[in-house]
Amino acid sequence: MARSIKETPILFGEDARRFEERMKEKRSETPEQREKRLKDYELAMKIFKK
Numbered sequence: 001m002a003r004s005i006k007e008t009p010i011l012f013g014e015d016a017r018r019f020e021e022r023m024k025e026k027r028s029e030t031p032e033q034r035e036k037r038l039k040d041y042e043l044a045m046k047i048f049k050k
Contacts, residue, residue, distance in 0.1 A: 011019050029037070
């Protein structure tokens, strides 16, 4: 039998402010990092489609 999913915690105060600021930051990646990420993604999709 499956376990129930726990509620997602709600952030308040300083934790909420830090989380929101971090989500607003644009993360940059080099062309090499992007290429590796896309290759890894395609490999994972091939595995899941089998």
